[in-house]
Amino acid sequence: MTKNERPLRCQRCRRVFIRPNATGCIPRYCSDRCRSASYRSRTSTPTTPPHYDAAAVRLTRAVLNKAQAMAHRSQHPVPALPLEILQICVALRRDLEDTTAVALRQALAHGATWKEITEVIPAAESTLKSHCSVDKVNKMLRDRVQRGPARPRQPAAPTRQPGAVSCLVGEWAASPTGRVSALSRAVLPAAGQ
Numbered sequence: 001m002t003k004n005e006r007p008l009r010c011q012r013c014r015r016v017f018i019r020p021n022a023t024g025c026i027p028r029y030c031s032d033r034c035r036s037a038s039y040r041s042r043t044s045t046p047t048t049p050p051h052y053d054a055a056a057v058r059l060t061r062a063v064l065n066k067a068q069a070m071a072h073r074s075q076h077p078v079p080a081l082p083l084e085i086l087q088i089c090v091a092l093r094r095d096l097e098d099t100t101a102v103a104l105r106q107a108l109a110h111g112a113t114w115k116e117i118t119e120v121i122p123a124a125e126s127t128l129k130s131h132c133s134v135d136k137v138n139k140m141l142r143d144r145v146q147r148g149p150a151r152p153r154q155p156a157a158p159t160r161q162p163g164a165v166s167c168l169v170g171e172w173a174a175s176p177t178g179r180v181s182a183l184s185r186a187v188l189p190a191a192g193q
């Protein structure tokens, strides 16, 4: 058996092949197809699942702000604003749903399986796959950016109705260093009204 007749093994598909030409370099692949495939796999960047770390930070802060606002309002109830805690609850629930969807995508990105996820969230795998798809989570995050944070109403608005609901959450979130004054402006009846 000469050197040229010795069987070679394709480095891509591991098939044994015979060198087609007696001259030139010893081929490493059995075919053009295997050579191209090997080149592609060496040069293409692996597709990694998208991560949502920044979104998780934003969302959990939003949840924290609302929870703090609720705690504060529970300690200092304002009878003139009977709907306020309820409103924060509704906003908080939406934030929690969004946070859950992002946490699910993060769990997947970090290697959790759908089966493991359904052991944590009591829902059908197909439901979760549909509701928390990459497309839907990305759209939710885009929509949140477009909505922006809950904006405080102008505290000094002269047309404030008695009993109107203040935007406590927005004030709280927008002014972490001036919470008390912002809260006071938001919830106390303006002087002279």
Ligand SMILES: [Zn+2]
Residues within 6 Å of the ligand: 010, 011, 012, 013, 014, 015, 029, 030, 031, 034
């Ligand atoms: Zn091959």
